[in-house]
Amino acid sequence: MKAIIDEDKCIGCGTCEGLYPDHFKIENGIAVVVNNEHSDCDAKEIAQSCPVGAILVEE
Ligand code: SF4
Structure with a gap:
């Protein structure tokens, strides 16, 4: 992800x-993204942490 x-x-x-x-x-x-080594779970949690929905998660 x-x-x-x-x-x-x-x-x-x-x-x-x-x-x-x-x-x-x-x-x-x-x-800015400095490291894209996310596990699936982390990526979803990260996306949900943004108050304005600016973090998109791609397969
Ligand atoms: S708006 Fe979202 S992407 Fe931008 S700094 Fe805040 S949490 Fe991060």
Whole structure:
């Protein structure tokens, strides 16, 4: 599985970075994926952690 940030939706709140600092960081006010080694379960939890639904999970 692979996480993708929808840059149009991301508000740079930092929740994903705070919860999963190994996978995301905020750059220029938008989250970027720094590591896409997610297990299926983690990826779903990560997608649900974003308050505006900006983290998309792809097969
Ligand atoms: S949790 Fe969502 S809105 Fe907040 S920084 Fe991460 S991707 Fe952006």
